Amino acid sequence: MKRIILFFTLFIANESLIFSNSKYPSFFCFGKFFENPVNSIMAVSWGLREIYSDWLYIKLLQYYGTRERGEGVYFEWGSGNYPLFYDKAKEIVILNPYFKNAVMSSAGVLAFNLNKYYQGISILKLALLYQSDNYDYMLLLSAIVTFQTKKNIYDEKLINELYEICVRKDVPIMLIQMTAFISKKAGYYDKAIELYSIILNNSKDKFYIENARKQIELIRKVKSEK
Numbered sequence: 564m565k566r567i568i569l570f571f572t573l574f575i576a577n578e579s580l581i582f583s584n585s586k587y588p589s590f591f592c593f594g595k596f597f598e599n600p601v602n603s604i605m606a607v608s609w610g611l612r613e614i615y616s617d618w619l620y621i622k623l624l625q626y627y628g629t630r631e632r633g634e635g636v637y638f639e640w641g642s643g644n645y646p647l648f649y650d651k652a653k654e655i656v657i658l659n660p661y662f663k664n665a666v667m668s669s670a671g672v673l674a675f676n677l678n679k680y681y682q683g684i685s686i687l688k689l690a691l692l693y694q695s696d697n698y699d700y701m702l703l704l705s706a707i708v709t710f711q712t713k714k715n716i717y718d719e720k721l722i723n724e725l726y727e728i729c730v731r732k733d734v735p736i737m738l739i740q741m742t743a744f745i746s747k748k749a750g751y752y753d754k755a756i757e758l759y760s761i762i763l764n765n766s767k768d769k770f771y772i773e774n775a776r777k778q779i780e781l782i783r784k785v786k787s788e789k
Contacts, residue, residue: 616659623651623665627672649673649682656686660693667703674707683707684721698735701728705741717749726754729761736766743778752782 627645652669655662666686674683687704691697708721725742728734743758759775759782766772 612659613662616655616662616665619651619655619658620662620665623648623655623669626651645677648677649679649686652686653689656689660690663697663699666690667699670700670703670707675710680707680711680716698738701725702735702738702741705738705745708745709741712745712748719749722746722749722751722754726751726758729758736762736768736771740771740774743775747778747782752786756782 627648648669652665652673655665655669660666670683670686672683673679673686684704684707687700687707691700691704694700704721705725708718708725711718722742722745725738726746729739729742739758739762743755743762746752746758747755756779759779762771762775763779766775
């Protein structure tokens with residue numbers, strides 16, 4: 564308890580120095596929050612990584628839910644212009660890559676709310692460096708790629724990465740289904756057929772089985788007409 568109190572005492576003092584000559588509010592107020600590597604170093608050194616990452620996540624949520632003041636700033640609740648969101652989210656993931664809620668929510672906000680697909684993908688891939696078998700991250704990644712296909716954006720590298728994941732054993736059928744759909748939309752018909760075949764051989768869900776069989780027939784028909 565003493566080291567926690569000492570940490571926050573030094574932390575607050577440090578923040579006071581940062582904002583003493585700033586036009587932005589203090590540490591305890593809403594508004595922009597400047598990154599300070601000293602705090603992260605102190606948190607890690609004193610074994611307070613999780614506590615400090617929790618605090619940074621709270622600050623990120625405050626930033627996302629607070630009106631930004633400034634000339635030329637476009638604002639709507641939840642879907643405005645938040646230029647610091649990615650940097651704040653990345654700081655949390657670097658500090659604590661196992662902070663699942665922060666990773667998922669940050670990537671989702673960036674990709675779906677702020678239309679910054681590649682920044683959302685970057686957050687997920689950074690977290691996956693430390694948890695390569697986290698299928699929640701993979702499912703969200705595939706959802707972002709699926710969302711991109713609706714705008715005719717196809718990232719060959721990401722699609723191939725998802726494909727390589729799906730040909731492993733014990734991969735959730737939903738992930739294989741989404742990757743097969745993406746592959747089909749992108750014109751990678753052989754990959755799509757292979758993935759739908761995996762669903763046929765491994766799924767016990769009638770919906771997935773019937774859909775996979777139907778999609779294989781449709782893809783083969785499209786290939787024969789070319």
